[in-house]
Structures are given as structure tokens and as C-alpha cells.
Amino acid sequence: MVPINWRAIIGPAVTLVLAGLMLLSDRYLFRVPNPGAVSFLAIAFSAYLGGITSGLVSAMIAFGITAVLLSAPGTLFLYTPDDVARLVVLAVCTPAVALIIGVLQIRARRAVDHERAAYKELTSLRAALDQSDVGVVLLDSEMRALFINRAFRRLWRLPDEIAERKPAFAGLMYHGRNAKTFSDPGDQIDFIADETSRIKSGDELPSDIRLANGDVVRSRCKVLADGGRMVTYGNVSDLVRSADEMADLAMKDALTGIFNRRHFTGRFDNEWKRSRRYNRPLSLLLLDIDHFKSINDRYGHDVGDQVIIAIARCCGVQTRDSDVVARIGGEEFAILLPETELSDAHVAAERLRRAIAAEPITSSAGPISVTVSIGAALSTTKLNDAAELMKQADDALYAAKRGGRNCVAAALDENGPVVFNRPEKTAA
Numbered sequence: 001m002v003p004i005n006w007r008a009i010i011g012p013a014v015t016l017v018l019a020g021l022m023l024l025s026d027r028y029l030f031r032v033p034n035p036g037a038v039s040f041l042a043i044a045f046s047a048y049l050g051g052i053t054s055g056l057v058s059a060m061i062a063f064g065i066t067a068v069l070l071s072a073p074g075t076l077f078l079y080t081p082d083d084v085a086r087l088v089v090l091a092v093c094t095p096a097v098a099l100i101i102g103v104l105q106i107r108a109r110r111a112v113d114h115e116r117a118a119y120k121e122l123t124s125l126r127a128a129l130d131q132s133d134v135g136v137v138l139l140d141s142e143m144r145a146l147f148i149n150r151a152f153r154r155l156w157r158l159p160d161e162i163a164e165r166k167p168a169f170a171g172l173m174y175h176g177r178n179a180k181t182f183s184d185p186g187d188q189i190d191f192i193a194d195e196t197s198r199i200k201s202g203d204e205l206p207s208d209i210r211l212a213n214g215d216v217v218r219s220r221c222k223v224l225a226d227g228g229r230m231v232t233y234g235n236v237s238d239l240v241r242s243a244d245e246m247a248d249l250a251m252k253d254a255l256t257g258i259f260n261r262r263h264f265t266g267r268f269d270n271e272w273k274r275s276r277r278y279n280r281p282l283s284l285l286l287l288d289i290d291h292f293k294s295i296n297d298r299y300g301h302d303v304g305d306q307v308i309i310a311i312a313r314c315c316g317v318q319t320r321d322s323d324v325v326a327r328i329g330g331e332e333f334a335i336l337l338p339e340t341e342l343s344d345a346h347v348a349a350e351r352l353r354r355a356i357a358a359e360p361i362t363s364s365a366g367p368i369s370v371t372v373s374i375g376a377a378l379s380t381t382k383l384n385d386a387a388e389l390m391k392q393a394d395d396a397l398y399a400a401k402r403g404g405r406n407c408v409a410a411a412l413d414e415n416g417p418v419v420f421n422r423p424e425k426t427a428a
Contacts, residue, residue: 012046012057040093044101059098134234135217141227143169143200152233155217156181169231170196183210195219199229208236253327255305256312264326264334271324271338272386275379282379283345284389285335286397287315287352290371290405292331299365304331307370310361318352334393342378342410349374349408350421357406371406373397375417392417 046058126147129136135152137145148163156172157179167175173192176182198207202223209217215237222230251263259267268284275282289295289311296304308331315325315333324336335352337345353374360367375397379389396417400409403419411417 009054010046012054012061014042014046014058016061040097044097046098054102056095056098056102059095134232136233137169137172137231138224139169139199139229139231143196143229145169145172146228148172155211155233169199169229180212183212183214199231202229209233253312256309256327258312258316258333259324259326261326261328264324264328264336267324267326268334268336268386268390271336272379272389275338280339281341282389283337283340283342284377284379284393285337285345285349285352286375286390286393287311287333287335287349287372288374288397288401289331290373290401295368295370299363299368303363303365303368306363307361307368310363311356311370311372314356315352318355319348342376342412345376345378346408346410346420349376349410353406353408353421373400373405374408375400376408376410378411 040062042058042062046054126149129147129149130151132149133151135155136147136149137152138147140146145163145166145168148158152158153160153163156176158172158175162175170192173195177192195207195209198205199221202221204221204223207219209219211217215235217233218236220232220234222232224230251259253260271282274280289307292304292307295307308327311331311333312325312327315335319325319335320337322338324334324338326334326336328334335348337348340348353372357369357371360369375393375395377389377392377396383389383392392411396409396411399417399419400407403409407419407421409417409419
């Protein structure tokens with residue numbers, strides 16, 4: 001069934017009723033002094049209520065009844081010259097009035113409908129943003145908050161009454177500091193100033209903020225057409241955690257958990273440059289497990305891996321936090337000692353050698369006595385690069401092995417490495 005447009009019907013119906021009343025009044029009561037004015041009012045009402053079509057129908061009704069009312073008494077369509085002029089004016093004006101009022105009404109309705117649609121769309125958008133798990137802050141061109149969704153309020157520990165005041169973006173940052181929302185990034189004033197400047201400039205590069213609870217949110221800024229900003233805060237903790245884990249895996253040796261050769265090479269290069277720039281001492285130890293092949297041959301590779309893991313653990317225990325310990329080969333380890341002269345490096349190497357030799361390593365095949373040979377070298381002005389320091393430490397390592405193993409050798413001068421604590425009996 002087609003729905004009936006009652007608004008389009010009411011106007012002509014009212015006009016028809018008014019026309020009937022004017023006709024009855026003229027016949028039985030009194031002559032209507034100005035039926036045209038009443039007709040214009042009826043037409044305007046019809047066009048306003050029902051549109052152009054309704055107004056034109058009312059105009060036809062009004063013109064017809066007015067023509068009857070203006071005719072001479074007792075006649076139909078007999079007019080005086082004045083009445084003819086009035087009818088002509090009425091014939092022209094009534095549809096014009098219907099058209100003008102109808103067009104204005106259509107435009108008014110469209111404007112109202114547009115406003116309603118925009119309001120509905122805005123309401124729906126705000127509701128959708130409020131349901132989002134991503135924090136959203138909409139700023140005007142003056143960097144004041146027009147809208148703050150629930151996710152950001154929870155994230156930033158922002159009370160509703162503060163959000164409703166439409167605070168400035170800098171104010172939101174300071175509230176986060178006062179509410180201890182984010183972890184201390186060092187100088188918090190500088191951090192807040194940098195974040196505010198980034199948003200104000202419209203920098204769209206993401207910025208990660210570590211929260212006090214350990215989560216990480218990634219802030220992104222989008223410049224809006226009206227000069228405002230949309231700032232989003234998405235929780236990327238899992239992503240950052242995965243990236244950290246991948247980076248950790250990339251720099252760690254899979255067997256021992258200490259640094260691998262690739263990461264050690266990068267750290268070695270950086271420490272070398274730093275020691276040269278600031279004229280600071282830098283020592284290097286290279287360590288090799290004695291007779292490791294015989295351990296593999298006798299006990300198997302699984303036990304050999306257990307020995308490597310135990311040596312790596314001992315290296316970690318016997319060194320400082322500032323030292324860099326890495327596995328750079330099968331049974332070979334490197335230890336970088338920043339801010340360390342060769343004499344102190346020799347003491348550290350000897351302490352490590354004794355600790356390893358003192359306690360048999362527990363393995364699935366039982367206790368195994370293991371010793372190591374260590375070569376030590378110092379970065380001097382005579383060396384051109386880190387590779388030469390590595391070669392000196394390597395030469396010292398082989399000198400320790402030739403000297404009977406289970407000892408430390410150091411590259412003291414141009415005459416070659418010197419072996420210390422040479423064993424009384426050279427191992428076979």
C-alpha cells in the first residue's frame with residue numbers, strides 16, 4: 001500500500017473548507033469584503049505545509065471560489081471591470097505565491113534535513129569513537145580538545161569533568177604527568193614540550209609513549225581540513241614487545257644466551273671509536289676452551305654444548321656490567337673491557353681462568369674438568385683499527401695455547417705476546 005502524504009492533503013482541504021465557509025457566508029450572512037486575501041493565506045498555508053503541488057491545488061480552489069464570490073449577485077461569472085482586474089491579478093499571483101512559498105519551504109526543509117542528518121552523523125561518529133579501543137582526541141585550530149573519547153580518558157586517567165572543560169592539549173599532557181600515566185621519560189617538561197610541539201606542527205610521524213603500567217601506546221597526529229588535529233593513541237605493547245624480542249634474538253647467541261658475533265662486532269666498533277675519540281683505554285680478551293674437540297669426541301656434542309653454556313655463564317658472573325661478553329665461534333669467546341688498562345685486563349682474565357679451572361662442570365655425563373686459554377690486548381695509538389686489536393688478542397690467545405694452555409697471554413710490546421702463569425706441564 002502506498003503511504004498517504006497527509007501534509008499535501010491538509011492544505012487544499014483547509015482551503016476548500018474556507019472557500020465553502022466564504023460561499024455560505026456570502027449567500028446567507030454577509031459578503032466577504034476581501035476573499036482574495038483569505039485565498040492568499042490559504043495558499044501560503046498549503047504551500048508551507050505540503051509543498052508546491054499542494055499550494056497550486058489550493059491556488060486553483062481559491063481562484064475558483066473567489067471568481068464566484070466576485071461575480072454579480074444572482075449571476076455566475078458576471079463581473080464589473082474592477083472585478084475583472086482583480087481576477088486577473090488573482091490568476092497571476094495565486095500560483096506565484098504557491099511557487100514562491102513552496103520553493104522556500106523545500107529549501108528550508110532541505111536545510112533542516114541536512115542539519116538533522118549532520119547531527120545524526122556526528123552523534124553516530126561520536127558514539128562509534130567512544131566505543132573504540134583506540135584513544136582519540138579531536139583538537140581545534142587553537143589546540144583545544146573538542147572531543148575526547150572514553151578510551152583516552154581511561155588511558156590517561158582523565159575525569160569526565162576535566163574532559164568536558166575542553167582543555168588545551170598541553171593541559172592533557174600535564175594531567176598525564178600529574179596522574180603518573182606515563183613512565184618517567186627523563187625530563188618530563190621537555191617530553192611534554194616536544195609532544196605539544198609535534199602535534200601543533202602537524203608532524204604525522206608516530207611517537208611511542210611508555211605508560212607507567214608497562215604498556216606502550218603509539219601516538220599519531222592527523223591534520224584536519226579546518227586546521228584542527230586528530231590524535232590517536234593505540235596500544236602497541238604486543239608489537240613493541242615482539243620487536244624487542246626479535247631484536248634480542250638477533251643479538252643473542254641461540255645456545256648460550258650471551259651476545260653473538262654480529263652484535264659483538266658492532267659494539268666493538270663503537271667502543272673502538274669512543275676510545276679513540278676520548279683517548280680512553282680499551283682492552284680485549286679472547287678465550288678458547290682447551291681440548292674441546294676431545295670433549296665432543298668422548299662425551300658427545302650434547303655434553304659439549306653443556307660445557308659451552310657453563311663457560312658462558314661463568315664469563316657473565318666474572319665480568320662487570322659494562323663489559324661485553326660474546327660467543328664468536330664454536331668454543332671461542334670474546335670479552336670487551338671498556339675503560340680498562342692491559343694490567344687490569346690481565347687480572348680479570350686470570351681471575352676468570354682460575355674460576356673455570358677450580359670447579360668441574362656438571363654435565364649429563366658427570367663432572368668434567370675444563371680449562372681455558374685467554375689472550376689479552378690493549379688498544380694503543382700504534383693500532384690503526386679494531387681489526388688490528390682483534391689480531392693482537394688472537395695472537396696472544398695462540399701464544400697461550402702454545403705455552404701449554406690453561407694460562408693467560410698478553411700482547412705487551414712489539415716483541416709479541418707474553419705468557420703468564422705457564423703450566424708446569426704442557427698438556428698433550
